Every structure is written in structure tokens, then in C-alpha cells.
Amino acid sequence: MPDSNAFGAWIVYLLQKDGMLFLRGTGVTMLVAITGTVIGFVIGLLVAVARTIPIRPEDGAVKKGLLRMLRFLMAAYVEVFRGTPMIVQAVVIYYGAMQYMGIDMLPLTAAIIVISINTGAYMAEIIRGGIISVDSGQTEGAQSLGMTHWQTMVGVVLPQGVRNIMPSIGNEFVVNIKDSSVLNIISVTELFFNAKSTAGTFYHFFEAYLIAAAIYLVLTFTTTRLLRLVEKRMDGPENYTVIPGSQTDVSALVKLNTDLSVLKRGGGD
Amino acid sequence: MAYNIEIRHLRKDFGNHTVLRDIDFSVSPGDVVCIIGASGSGKSTLLRCINLLERPSGGSILFHGEDIQSRAFQVASYRARVGMVFQQFNLFYNMTALENCVIGQMKVLKRSRAESEEKAGLYLEKVGMLPYSNAKPRQLSGGQKQRVAIARALCMDPEVLLFDEPTSALDPEMVGDVLLVMRDLAKSGLTMLVVTHEMAFARDVSHRVVFMDDGVIVEDDVPGVIFNSPRQPRTREFLHRILRPNDPQ
Numbered sequence: 001m002p003d004s005n006a007f008g009a010w011i012v013y014l015l016q017k018d019g020m021l022f023l024r025g026t027g028v029t030m031l032v033a034i035t036g037t038v039i040g041f042v043i044g045l046l047v048a049v050a051r052t053i054p055i056r057p058e059d060g061a062v063k064k065g066l067l068r069m070l071r072f073l074m075a076a077y078v079e080v081f082r083g084t085p086m087i088v089q090a091v092v093i094y095y096g097a098m099q100y101m102g103i104d105m106l107p108l109t110a111a112i113i114v115i116s117i118n119t120g121a122y123m124a125e126i127i128r129g130g131i132i133s134v135d136s137g138q139t140e141g142a143q144s145l146g147m148t149h150w151q152t153m154v155g156v157v158l159p160q161g162v163r164n165i166m167p168s169i170g171n172e173f174v175v176n177i178k179d180s181s182v183l184n185i186i187s188v189t190e191l192f193f194n195a196k197s198t199a200g201t202f203y204h205f206f207e208a209y210l211i212a213a214a215i216y217l218v219l220t221f222t223t224t225r226l227l228r229l230v231e232k233r234m235d236g237p238e239n240y241t242v243i244p245g246s247q248t249d250v251s252a253l254v255k256l257n258t259d260l261s262v263l264k265r266g267g268g269d
Numbered sequence: 270m271a272y273n274i275e276i277r278h279l280r281k282d283f284g285n286h287t288v289l290r291d292i293d294f295s296v297s298p299g300d301v302v303c304i305i306g307a308s309g310s311g312k313s314t315l316l317r318c319i320n321l322l323e324r325p326s327g328g329s330i331l332f333h334g335e336d337i338q339s340r341a342f343q344v345a346s347y348r349a350r351v352g353m354v355f356q357q358f359n360l361f362y363n364m365t366a367l368e369n370c371v372i373g374q375m376k377v378l379k380r381s382r383a384e385s386e387e388k389a390g391l392y393l394e395k396v397g398m399l400p401y402s403n404a405k406p407r408q409l410s411g412g413q414k415q416r417v418a419i420a421r422a423l424c425m426d427p428e429v430l431l432f433d434e435p436t437s438a439l440d441p442e443m444v445g446d447v448l449l450v451m452r453d454l455a456k457s458g459l460t461m462l463v464v465t466h467e468m469a470f471a472r473d474v475s476h477r478v479v480f481m482d483d484g485v486i487v488e489d490d491v492p493g494v495i496f497n498s499p500r501q502p503r504t505r506e507f508l509h510r511i512l513r514p515n516d517p518q
Contacts, residue, residue, distance in 0.1 A: 057324070058340050140322055141359030141418075145373030145425060146349035155372055159363040240365075240404040 001202075010207040018198040018208075025194030026215055028108065032183065032190060033176040036115030040176075041169065043116065044123025047074045049153050051124070052131055074124070081121035087182040090114045094186040111188040115180060119172055126168045130161030163234050170227040174220045181216075191215060273298055273333065273429050273460055274319060274351075280327035281314055288314045289484045292328070296429065296462060301455045303471035303492075304464045306481035307507060312464040313356075315481070316431050319462070320353050349377045352422035356434040358414040360406040366393060366417045367402040370424045378425065385424070392420040396450050412443025419450055430454070432463040468511055472496050480504045 002009035015022070051074050055067050081089065094110045097103040105113075134157045142152040162169075181192035191212055199208035272295040279292035289311045296302055304312045317323040319330060321337060321344055330337050332347060360369050370389035374380045380388075393399040396416040406414055415435055422430055432451070436444040448470055455461055455474045465471060471478050471492060478495040480488045480503075488495060488504045499505045 058338070060340075137355065137357050137359040138361060141355065141361065142373075143322065144320055144348055144353035144355075144359075145421070146345040146347070146377040147373065148345060151376045155376065156361050156363065163363070236405065240401070240408055242400045243402060 007207065010202075010204050011211060014198055014202060014204065014207055014211060017202070018194075021194045021198055022191070022211060022215065025189060025191035025212075026219070028189055029177060029180050029191040030219065032108070032111050032115055032180045032188065033173065035112050036119050036176050036180070037169075037173045039112070039116035040119025040123050040172070041127075043120030044125075044127045045158070047077065047120065047124035048127035048131060049150075049158075050074055051128060052153075053149060078121045078124050081118050082125070085182075086114065086118045086179060087185055089118055090183055090186050093117075107183075107186050107188045110186055111180070111183045111190070114183065115176060119176060122172060123169075126165050126172065127161065129168075130165035131157055133164045134160045163231075166227065166231045166234065170224060173227070174223055177219050177223065178216060271298070271333070272296060272331070273300075274462075275331040275334075276315075276319070276328070277331070278328035279315070279318060279325055279330065281311075281318055281323060282326045287484060289318070292486055294479065294486060294489060296460060298428070298460055299458050300477060301461045301475045302463070302477045302479060303475040304462065304479045304481060305466070305468070305471055305507075306487075310481045311484040312481050313433050316353075316433050316462065316464050320348060320351060320431055322353075345377060349373070349425050350427055351429045351431065352425055352427035353431045353433065354415070354418050354422055354435050356437050358406070358411070358418045358438075360414055360418055360421070362406050365403050365405055366398060366409070366420075369406070369417060370421045373421065374424050388424050389420070392423045393417070395423070395453075396420045397446070410443060411439045412446045415439065415443075415447045416450055419447070419454075423454075427459075429460040429462065432461065432465070434464050434466065436465070436467060466511075468496075468508075480507065482507065 002013050050070055053067060053070075055064055059067070090110070093114055094105065094107070097105060097110070131153075138156050138160065139152055142156045147155065180188075180190050183190060184193035184196065187193065195208050195212035199205040202208070275295040276292055279289055280287065281289040292315060304315065306312050314323060318325045325338065332351070335342060337344070337347060360366075361372070364372065367386065367389050370393060371382070371385040374385035374388060375382060390399060390402070393402055396419055398413060398416050398420060401409060401413060401417070406417070409417065419435075435451070436447050439447065444467070448467060451461070451463070451470070452474055463470070463475070473492075475492055478490065478492045479486055480495060480499075480501070482503050488499060488501045490500075494500070495504065496508065499508065
């Protein structure tokens with residue numbers, strides 16, 4: 001064992017002794033953060049789209065009632081899970097399920113559920129913002145072709161809205177990497193939990209937690225860089241190729257006397 | 270003669286402001302009707318009511334005799350048959366010109382991708398935009414975007430096409446290209462309803478001109494009458510302002 005005040009030596013020593021523990025913790029942290037963000041995104045997407053289903057005056061009373069009910073439930077979900085700390089949600093869900101529903105979840109399962117539901121509430125609002133950010137002309141363009149609300153959302157509005165909110169989604173992901181540390185309260189063996197046990201084993205807290213901090217920083221920094229790349233990919237190529245051979249000028253059409261009679265149709269009945 | 274579209278006593282309010290009152294008018298197959306009038310006269314709102322982008326507050330709109338506001342009415346397939354070209358183009362920004370023309374055919378008309386792309390290519394060529402099939406809207410000029418938007422509408426094989434000030438957002442030198450395409454369409458027998466400030470287009474191309482002012486139809490006649498001997502003083506005044514802005518009244 002190194003001298004008790006030899007900082008550098010302790011870092012090396014802890015990594016030698018418990019390196020695998022830190023690595024496993026990192027793995028669990030990333031697993032929880034990634035699955036939580038992905039599932040949370042899907043939940044948020046469904047909630048946001050459900051909340052934007054228009055209630056039309058010509059809809060029947062039952063449909064109107066169901067839509068209002070749905071809107072209320074969605075709003076309640078968002079408010080409750082945004083309005084309480086994730087650490088509290090974790091213990092309530094984990095122990096609640098155990099005590100009253102007889103479900104003895106693995107801490108990892110509970111962790112993924114908690115982080116997904118929590119992220120979903122934030123994502124719902126972020127995605128709603130993304131939907132609003134898309135010009136209403138896009139929806140009108142789709143409607144004028146006869147596309148349904150669902151087709152418009154999936155084909156036109158969401159691809160643009162999601163692109164607009166990529167920075168916020170990245171933010172959520174980074175927050176999840178860091179905040180999954182609170183799940184140590186239900187004994188999930190993520191990075192912070194494992195750092196804590198290393199710290200306890202060797203009775204050297206500062207060094208153990210500093211290692212954890214460094215790992216968190218590497219994780220979040222790498223993640224933000226990767227997300228930047230994803231954004232670039234989504235934007236597509238800067239340039240396009242003009243297909244050669246066909247004329248580019250409309251006025252040439254008239255000279256060619258183009259026949260538009262294919263459009264001719266009877267119309268009335 | 271059977272009408273495509275028949276409008277009876279149409280009224281539209283925004284809050285306590287009445288934008289359209291007691292509009293009565295109809296369109297027959299093959300008609301090219303231009304709607305003219307000052308800004309705020311309700312022209313665009315009328316067009317948007319026909320496509321149900323705005324809900325009428327009163328009156329009825331019939332499509333081949335069917336009330337488009339009834340609950341059983343199939344709005345989606347109606348919109349596919351009554352296309353719209355917007356002032357701001359409203360091309361889908363996440364898609365190329367070709368994909369813009371394909372998506373409606375595949376999603377609404379359930380055509381195969383191959384068939385949709387073939388049709389899209391055909392109409393993109395008609396409007397002179399085939400070379401730009403792979404371009405995204407943000408890479409195109411206004412006139413080019415509007416021509417793609419027209420191709421997109423045509424791909425649905427509409428029987429009526431509504432144009433909501435299609436050239437008002439364009440640079441002057443782009444207007445000609447778009448009007449040229451529209452002239453060709455008018456000759457082809459497509460039923461067209463065009464809200465426009467292009468008086469030359471209204472005079473030369475349309476079969477009928479509707480003059481609107483303050484939410485009502487003031488005059489509805491052949492272009493010869495509207496432009497040469499309008500019956501209503503309001504029409505005369507408007508045309509004088511538009512066509513000879515520098516003359517003293």
C-alpha cells in the first residue's frame with residue numbers, strides 16, 4: 001500500500017486494485033444512460049404526438065372525451081415526473097413495487113425503468129417544443145396533399161423537429177450519464193456506487209471519487225462530440241448534383257411545346 | 270352544367286371579426302378562375318376554406334354535390350383531389366425535390382415507389398425542375414421552389430388546383446417562370462382557382478375573374494368585362510389603383 005499522502009501513487013494503486021470495478025461501473029452507467037435516453041425518447045415521442053392530436057369540432061362525444069382524458073393523463077405524467085427528484089422516484093418505485101406489488105426487481109431493471117420514465121417526461125416537453133418549432137406551413141403542405149395527422153407527424157414534422165432539438169436531446173443524454181449516479185440509492189452497481197465501495201475498502205475517498213469524476217468527464221465529453229457528428233450526418237450533404245442532359249430552363253418548355261394534356265380529365269359528373 | 274365546387278352563403282369569422290360574408294360562387298370543370306382584390310379582402314381565406322385549412326363559420330361548400338363539412342365526408346381523399354399551391358411554397362424541408370413529389374403519392378394514393386417516382390419525374394420535367402431532383406428546398410431559389418411545389422401538387426392528379434398568391438413571395442425575375450407553367454396548366458384543361466395580384470395573368474389566362482372587397486364578392490364576370498367595363502365602382506377604383514398607380518384619381 002502507498003504512503004497515505006502520496007496522491008499519485010494512490011490513484012495508480014486504486015486503479016490497479018479496483019480497475020475492473022471502475023470499468024464495470026462505467027459499463028453499467030453507460031447501459032443505464034443509453035437505454036434510459038432511448039426508451040425515454042420513445043416515451044416522449046408518443047406523449048408529445050398524443051398531446052398534439054387535434055380535437056376537431058366534428059368529432060363524436062366519445063372521441064372528444066377520450067382525447068381530453070388522454071391529454072389530462074399525459075399532462076399529469078409530465079408534471080409528476082418533472083416535479084419530483086429522480087432519487088425519490090427511484091426509491092418510491094423500487095420499494096413500492098416490492099412492498100405492495102410483490103415485485104422484487106433487479107436494481108438494474110428498476111434503474112432503467114426509473115431513468116426511462118423520468119427522461120420520458122422531459123423528452124415529452126422537449127419534443128413538443130420541437131414540434132412547435134416546425135413552421136405550420138409544413139403541416140399545411142402535408143394536409144393539402146391529404147396526409148393524415150400521423151403521416152404528417154412521422155414523415156414531415158418529426159424529422160425536422162427532432163433535428164431542431166438534437167442539442168437538447170444530447171443534453172438529456174449527458175444529464176443521464178451524470179444523474180444515473182443517484183441510482184446508487186437502490187444499489188445499482190453504476191460508476192458512483194462502485195467508486196463508493198472502492199473508497200470504503202481502501203479508506204481513500206478523495207482519490208476514488210476523483211477517478212470517478214475523471215471517468216464521468218471523459219464519458220460526457222466523448223458523447224457530446226459524437227452527437228455533433230450525428231447532427232452533421234442528419235443535415236445531409238451541402239451540395240447536390242444537377243442531373244445533366246435535361247434542360248434547366250422553363251422557357252425552353254414553351255419552345256418544345258410540351259404537351260400537358262396528360263392532365264386533362266373529365267372532372268364533373 | 271355540374272359544378273366541381275359550389276359555395277353557398279359561406280361565412281368566416283376570426284373572433285368577432287368577419288372576414289368572409291355570404292360568399293356564393295361555383296366552379297365548373299375546366300374553369301380557370303382568378304380571384305383579385307386588395308390585401309385583407311378575404312381572397313386567401315376563401316381559398317383556405319375550400320381546402321378546409323380554415324373551418325368555415327357558416328354556410329356550406331359542396332364538392333360534386335357533397336357537403337365537405339359533413340362528418341362522413343372523407344377530407345383526406347378530398348384534399349388529394351383538390352390540390353393547393355401556397356405563397357410560401359411549403360415544400361418539405363427534410364426532403365429532396367423528388368421526395369417532395371413522391372411522399373403524397375405513396376402515403377395518400379398508395380402508389381408504389383417506382384410508379385410515384387416515375388410520375389414525379391414526369392411532372393418535375395414539365396416544370397423544368399427535373400435536373401434539380403436531388404436538391405433540398407433550401408438549395409433552391411424561390412421560383413424553383415414554387416415550380417417544385419406545383420409539380421408536387423400535380424403528382425396527386427388533382428381535378429382542381431388552388432393557387433394562393435403563388436408569385437407574391439418571388440423576386441420579379443422569377444415570376445415569369447412560374448406564370449409560364451401556370452399558363453400551360455390552364456390550357457391543359459385543369460380546373461384552377463388562382464388568388465393573384467398578377468393582373469395580366471388574370472386578364473389573359475382566366476375564364477372568369479372574381480373581384481373581392483371587404484369579405485364579399487363584388488363582381489364575378491369574364492375578364493373582358495372586369496378589366497374593360499366593370500359594372501361596380503369599387504372594381505373600377507381597385508383596378509385603377511393597381512393598373513395606373515401614378516394617375517390622379
